[in-house]
Amino acid sequence: MDLSLTPQETKFRDGLRAWLQANVPSDWESGRNEDEMLERFNFLRVWQKKVYEAGWAGISWPKEYGGRGATLMEQVIFVEEMARAGAPPLANTLGLSLVGPTIINVGTDAQKKRYLQKILNADEIWCQGFSEPNAGSDLAGVRTEARLDGDHYIINGQKVWNSYGWVADWCALVTRSDPQSQKHDGLTYILVDMKSPGVDVRPLRQMTGESEFCELFFHNVRVPVENVLGKVGQGWKVALGTLAHERATLGSGMQIVFKRQFDRLVELSRSVTRNGRPASEDPVIRQKLAQSYAEIEIMRLNQMRAITRLSQSGLPGPEGSIQKIFWSELNQRFQQIATEVLGPYAQLTAGNGHAIDDGQWAYSYLRTRGNTIEAGTSEIQRNIVGHFVLGLPKSY
Numbered sequence: 001m002d003l004s005l006t007p008q009e010t011k012f013r014d015g016l017r018a019w020l021q022a023n024v025p026s027d028w029e030s031g032r033n034e035d036e037m038l039e040r041f042n043f044l045r046v047w048q049k050k051v052y053e054a055g056w057a058g059i060s061w062p063k064e065y066g067g068r069g070a071t072l073m074e075q076v077i078f079v080e081e082m083a084r085a086g087a088p089p090l091a092n093t094l095g096l097s098l099v100g101p102t103i104i105n106v107g108t109d110a111q112k113k114r115y116l117q118k119i120l121n122a123d124e125i126w127c128q129g130f131s132e133p134n135a136g137s138d139l140a141g142v143r144t145e146a147r148l149d150g151d152h153y154i155i156n157g158q159k160v161w162n163s164y165g166w167v168a169d170w171c172a173l174v175t176r177s178d179p180q181s182q183k184h185d186g187l188t189y190i191l192v193d194m195k196s197p198g199v200d201v202r203p204l205r206q207m208t209g210e211s212e213f214c215e216l217f218f219h220n221v222r223v224p225v226e227n228v229l230g231k232v233g234q235g236w237k238v239a240l241g242t243l244a245h246e247r248a249t250l251g252s253g254m255q256i257v258f259k260r261q262f263d264r265l266v267e268l269s270r271s272v273t274r275n276g277r278p279a280s281e282d283p284v285i286r287q288k289l290a291q292s293y294a295e296i297e298i299m300r301l302n303q304m305r306a307i308t309r310l311s312q313s314g315l316p317g318p319e320g321s322i323q324k325i326f327w328s329e330l331n332q333r334f335q336q337i338a339t340e341v342l343g344p345y346a347q348l349t350a351g352n353g354h355a356i357d358d359g360q361w362a363y364s365y366l367r368t369r370g371n372t373i374e375a376g377t378s379e380i381q382r383n384i385v386g387h388f389v390l391g392l393p394k395s396y
């Protein structure tokens with residue numbers, strides 16, 4: 001892995017840096033009240049459109065579908081510069097990191113043309129319908145049915161823990177198209193228009209106070225056969241590709257958030273007092289902050305290593321699971337340290353007049369609990385590393 005930038009990469013970085021300097025909105029971080037969710041989301045959507053129009057969205061996506069056609073290394077630089085500039089994240093998280101790359105890998109030309117550009121410019125927001133009440137870690141248990149009826153599939157069933165379901169225009173859905181099939185056979189990956197009659201979205205309230213994810217119910221939803229992504233009955237293979245992208249790349253977006261929060265916490269540690277003096281002078285706090293800094297650096301370097309490998313092989317491998325374990329557990333440790341630095345202030349939620357950063361810290365602490373569950377639990381990631389990286393026998 002070569003960490004020095006080529007002249008082309010330096011030029012790319014400088015151009016992006018200048019654009020961000022001129023365009024990143026100041027003071028954009030708003031509170032997390034339930035009633036602010038839509039407003040916040042719409043703000044991030046407008047921001048993504050602006051990034052797209054300036055030519056910075058989909059850095060490594062093909063040019064003919066609205067991307068920049070640049071290298072994965074330039075994609076890494078993009079993430080780093082966004083973090084450095086304190087820029088807001090892009091709204092269409094799942095479209096950009098999961099669905100788009102899956103369509104690029106296995107979609108038909110017509111599907112690429114139909115969907116990719118609208119993912120990049122945030123015209124169409126995506127969600128991911130994989131998990132069901134009895135199929136989370138083990139997607140082999142998927143029961144949502146897709147029955148062929150002429151040139152349509154009729155979908156019936158239920159999904160759960162569906163992030164962005166409340167704002168999504170489209171859903172990447174894993175269904176069982178062969179009712180006789182068992183386990184991973186007979187699954188089909190279908191792109192479903194969330195405005196189709198028979199789709200019912202019910203938000204679920206989380207301990208953060210938000211309703212970020214939803215239950216989805218499908219009642220006789222008609223979906224044209226051309227919306228099948230990959231081959232009929234090969235949905236497991238397609239879904240594995242999506243999951244590998246999720247594990248390998250979701251962390252790169254997280255890095256922006258972690259770095260910004262870390263810098264802010266260091267700043268706060270100088271003004272918040274602990275035992276009568278600034279927290280930054282407390283030897284234990286200093287140790288913990290330094291440890292967090294080291295871990296975020298490790299995450300950054302591992303991300304570069306993963307991207308280097310991805311640029312050589314074209315597809316993310318099981319190593320993505322190592323990164324997923326690392327960033328999710330790192331974030332839980334980091335948010336715990338934040339509560340120690342901020343003391344009682346860390347418990348004040350949005351809307352409380354005394355809350356630091358409008359309750360962002362209480363929100364983040366609670367939200368990190370889901371990090372070791374979403375995109376596959378830590379136990380499942382360790383199983384993948386044990387089996388596919390270390391070659392140990394299967395655990396189940």
Ligand SMILES: Cc1cc2nc3c(=O)[nH]c(=O)nc-3n(C[C@H](O)[C@H](O)[C@H](O)COP(=O)(O)OP(=O)(O)OC[C@H]3O[C@@H](n4cnc5c(N)ncnc54)[C@H](O)[C@@H]3O)c2cc1C
Nearest residue numbers: 128129130131136137161162163370373374375376377379
């Ligand atoms: C914030 C958040 C966002 C999410 N967003 C989405 C989304 O957008 N779309 C979507 O489809 N899903 C989403 N999910 C769901 C997520 O993918 C599942 O919750 C996850 O895969 C675990 O499935 P489960 O909840 O059914 O738990 P289960 O699979 O029932 O697991 C329960 C426990 O058993 C352990 N376990 C299970 N199998 C094994 C094994 N073989 N070996 C060792 N331990 C095991 C698990 O680690 C876990 O601790 C989201 C979840 C969260 C928390």
